[in-house]
Amino acid sequence: MTGGARPHPPVLEVEDPGPLATVQDLGRSGYGHLGVPPSGAADAASLRLANRLLGNPEAAAGIEFTLGGGRLRPETPTWVALCGAVLPVTAGGRPAAMNTPIRVQGSLELGTPQAGLRTYLAVRGGIAAERVLGSAATDVLSGLGPEPLRAGAAVPLGPADDLGTMPVTVAPVAPLAAEPVLRLLPGPREDWLAENARATLHGGTYTVAPDSDRVGLRLEGPPLPRREGELPSEGLVTGAMQVPPDGRPILFLTDHPTTGGYPAVAVLADRDLRVAAQLRPGAPVRFRLQVSAHQVGRRRSAGSARLGGV
Amino acid sequence: MKLRPAGDRALLAEVDDLQTVHRLHATLRRAGLAGLVEAVPAARTVLVVVDPDRLDLGWLAAELPTWPLADAEPAEPADTGAAAAGGTLDVPVVYDGQDLPEVARLTGVPAEEIVRRHTAAEHTVAFLGFAPGFGYILGSDPALEIPRRAAPRTAVPAGSVGLAGPYTGIYPRASPGGWLLIGRTAVGTWDPDRDPPALLRPGLRVRFRAVSSP
Numbered sequence: 001m002t003g004g005a006r007p008h009p010p011v012l013e014v015e016d017p018g019p020l021a022t023v024q025d026l027g028r029s030g031y032g033h034l035g036v037p038p039s040g041a042a043d044a045a046s047l048r049l050a051n052r053l054l055g056n057p058e059a060a061a062g063i064e065f066t067l068g069g070g071r072l073r074p075e076t077p078t079w080v081a082l083c084g085a086v087l088p089v090t091a092g093g094r095p096a097a098m099n100t101p102i103r104v105q106g107s108l109e110l111g112t113p114q115a116g117l118r119t120y121l122a123v124r125g126g127i128a129a130e131r132v133l134g135s136a137a138t139d140v141l142s143g144l145g146p147e148p149l150r151a152g153a154a155v156p157l158g159p160a161d162d163l164g165t166m167p168v169t170v171a172p173v174a175p176l177a178a179e180p181v182l183r184l185l186p187g188p189r190e191d192w193l194a195e196n197a198r199a200t201l202h203g204g205t206y207t208v209a210p211d212s213d214r215v216g217l218r219l220e221g222p223p224l225p226r227r228e229g230e231l232p233s234e235g236l237v238t239g240a241m242q243v244p245p246d247g248r249p250i251l252f253l254t255d256h257p258t259t260g261g262y263p264a265v266a267v268l269a270d271r272d273l274r275v276a277a278q279l280r281p282g283a284p285v286r287f288r289l290q291v292s293a294h295q296v297g298r299r300r301s302a303g304s305a306r307l308g309g310v
Numbered sequence: 311m312k313l314r315p316a317g318d319r320a321l322l323a324e325v326d327d328l329q330t331v332h333r334l335h336a337t338l339r340r341a342g343l344a345g346l347v348e349a350v351p352a353a354r355t356v357l358v359v360v361d362p363d364r365l366d367l368g369w370l371a372a373e374l375p376t377w378p379l380a381d382a383e384p385a386e387p388a389d390t391g392a393a394a395a396g397g398t399l400d401v402p403v404v405y406d407g408q409d410l411p412e413v414a415r416l417t418g419v420p421a422e423e424i425v426r427r428h429t430a431a432e433h434t435v436a437f438l439g440f441a442p443g444f445g446y447i448l449g450s451d452p453a454l455e456i457p458r459r460a461a462p463r464t465a466v467p468a469g470s471v472g473l474a475g476p477y478t479g480i481y482p483r484a485s486p487g488g489w490l491l492i493g494r495t496a497v498g499t500w501d502p503d504r505d506p507p508a509l510l511r512p513g514l515r516v517r518f519r520a521v522s523s524p
Contacts, residue, residue, distance in 0.1 A: 032348035032359070033335070034508040035438040132502050142442050143483065144502065188314035188322040188355075233439055233446065235350030235357025237320045259352050259439025267317030 009128060010157045011075045017149040018069025018110065022138035022214075023129045024120070025061040031133050032258050038238055039139040042214055042253045042277035043118050046084035049171055050122035053081040053101050055163045060126030061136040063149065065119045067280070068110040072121075077105040078157070079124035079166070083173065085116025085278055100170040115176050116278040125160035140214050141255040179205075180279070181286045182251075182272045187240060189263030194225035197247075201266070202289050206249075210281040214255040217279060223247025226263060233259045239268030239276070251276055311375050319347075320359040321371055328436055328448070331356060332382035332513045340380055343370075351437045351512050353446075382513050399514055401480070402521040403429075403471050407491035413473060416456045416490075424492065425520055427451045433478060433516040438508060443482040443500030445510035452476070456490060469494045469524070478518070480510075496524040 014021070024047060027040020041047040041064055048058040063070070068087040074080075082089060082098045088111030089096040096102045101124075113119060129136035129146050138145040149155070184201070193201070206221035224247045235258060236242070242250045242262045251268060253276065268276055269290065279285055311334075314322040325331055331351045338349040338358065345364025350357040358374075360367055405425045414421045431451040438445050455476045466472070470481045472489030479489055482500035499509045510516075 029347050031442075031507075032350040032357075033438060033512065034506070035440060035442045035444050038348075133507065144442065185317050186315045188316050188324075190315075232353035232355075233437070234322065234352040234355040235348075235439075237316050237357065237359060239317055257440055258350055259437070264316070267315075267320075270318040 009159075010078070010125075012078070012123060012127075012155045012157055013073045013075070014070070014149045014151065014153040014155060015073055015107070016069065016071040016151055017153070018065050018067065018071075020066040021070055021149040022064050022140070023061050023127055023146050023149070023155070024064040024137050025135055026059040027137050027254060028133045028135040028139075028144070032235065035142075035258050036133060036144065037139055037141055037255050037258060039135065039137040039142075039145065039214075040254050041118075041120060041137075043084055043120065043274045044254075045274040046118070047120045047122065049099070049173070050081040050083040050120045051126075053083070053099070053166065053168055053171060054079055054122050054124040055166045056122060056124060056126055060122065060158070061129055062120050062122040062127060063155075065110060065121065066117060068112045068119055070110045070121070071107060073107045074104055074123075074157075077103060079160070080104050080108065081122050082110070082119055083122075083171075084119040085113035086175070087111045087113040087119055097170070099173050101166050115178075117280040118277055123157055124163065124166075125158040128156040128158040137254075139255050141257065176275070176278055179284050179286065180272075180275050181288050182276060183269040183290050184241060184266040184287050185269055185290055187264040187266040188234070189231065190265050192227045192231075192243070192263035193265045194227070197224040197226060197265075198289065200224055201249075201287055204286070206285050206287075208279045208281050208283045208285065212279075212281055214253055216250045216252040216256055217276060217285075219249045219251065219285070221248075224249055224265070226265070231261055231263050233261045234264075236260050236264060237267055239270070239273055240264040241266040241268065253277060313371050313374065316357065319362050319367065320357060321367060323356045323358060323374065324354055325356075326354070328353065328434075329382065330379065331437070333379040335512060336382050337377060337380040341377075350439075352439060353436060397515060399509070399516045401471075401495055401497050401516055401518050402524070403493040403495045403518050404522065404524050405493040405520050407471065407493045409472070409490035410492050413454075413456060413490050413492060417453060419453055424454065427454055428478070428492070429518050429520050431518075433518065435510045435512055435514040435516060436477070437512050438510060440479075441482055441500075442502075443508040443510065444479060445499065445508075445514075447478040447480075447510070447516050448476055449478055466491065467494070469496060469498075471495055471518075478516075494524055 024041040090109040092106035206219040209218035348359035474489040
């Protein structure tokens with residue numbers, strides 16, 4: 001950035017947001033007891049990487065593009081980086097690469113990814129959107145945070161003057177698996193699964209339903225038989241797999257409701273959240289049930305509680 | 311207390327009653343644990359979410375059952391402009407909800423009597439969930455307990471007061487909802503610019519009062 005006083009913060013013009021573009025950071029924490037979802041980038045690992053490539057704090061706000069398609073124009077030459085679902089990038093009329101810092105002068109155009117769903121744009125200095133409860137993230141369930149970006153939106157950028165040098169020139173990222181197998185840990189209500197449901201879950205192939213979104217993946221496939229009856233509402237975590245009475249599981253992402261009355265029979269292993277966040281409607285997915293690290297070697301002592309068994 | 315697993319960064323503590331939920335929630339909030347991200351109370355449980363780089367879940371699982379439980383936090387209603395007496399939030403309600411006849415039918419209690427019982431009962435906020443600021447308010451009158459609506463509405467206006475099971479809820483904003491609507495209130499339960507942003511909190515006592523206009 002050039003020196004001297006600016007009349008206003010630099011701005012990134014959104015000429016076309018593509019199918020859905022939202023401001024995301026690492027979300028809101030500490031307000032779950034008030035009914036506030038954590039929100040934040042569904043594939044947080046990709047946002048973090050994009051930020052690191054630019055020397056930003058990992059939690060700096062960026063833009064989450066769903067199925068690519070955006071066209072943006074920074075007011076002044078600006079460093080950006082794109083991570084997540086791989087798509088064709090054109091910067092200033094020339095092809096550019098993902099997973100590396102790009103100097104953009106003129107327009108930045110995103111194509112459509114062939115695989116994956118969400119691509120993260122980080123800007124050096126971060127997106128300076130207004131924060132609600134400590135975060136600039138758009139929460140599509142509760143409506144907190146900024147509105148999804150519309151054509152013509154002018155997104156303010158943060159200052160880049162105090163950032164260090166950009167440490168990395170390119171970050172190799174493994175491609176997404178064609179048929180991912182997501183690792184599930186025991187959930188708090190694993191005992192609500194019928195015995196044969198476990199085998200179904202472990203062996204079945206599911207498909208991501210069209211009404212999946214940032215709230216969660218709705219899964220089509222073999223229904224999971226479960227105990228009948230109702231469960232008093234209880235807290236839910238990101239990655240929880242909830243089974244409604246019809247047996248069709250829901251895998252919650254970051255805009256999940258904070259409580260729910262259907263049993264959470266399993267929880268996605270943390271490191272597979274980024275894989276789940278990249279599954280597009282129609283994509284196949286399988287699951288593998290794992291034992292939690294905390295289950296191993298637990299002591300059983302009289303009168304003390306212990307983690308529920310596998 | 312029974313602890314149930316909830317993934318790499320959380321566990322679910324299940325206890326016997328709502329008062330213990332509130333005491334456990336207060337205990338966790340006062341413990342000053344670095345790496346405690348969330349403590350989400352609900353009907354019979356507290357979900358504890360940690361940052362595993364700062365707080366070891368296995369350690370917490372071993373420690374938590376040994377802690378003496380604090381008294382539940384006394385709940386002071388935030389300033390709303392509405393009258394508050396002795397720590398009880400006053401909620402004026404126009405009892406003209408479109409589901410009042412249905413509630414009367416399901417409970418066998420006539421509509422006027424429903425209003426009398428609802429305003430006479432003692433209510434306590436059990437927990438928040440479903441949406442920011444949405445409190446599940448437990449009522450003391452078992453005659454008003456009802457099942458959830460079979461066909462949820464697509465749009466319930468903000469300020470709507472509804473019943474489901476043993477709870478009363480006040481919708482903080484227009485949203486889909488499955489509760490039986492008995493009235494409406496002008497009391498705002500959610501304002502992100504207010505501190506705290508939610509008007510309701512677990513343990514807060516609530517009294518509903520019939521008015522002719524909101």
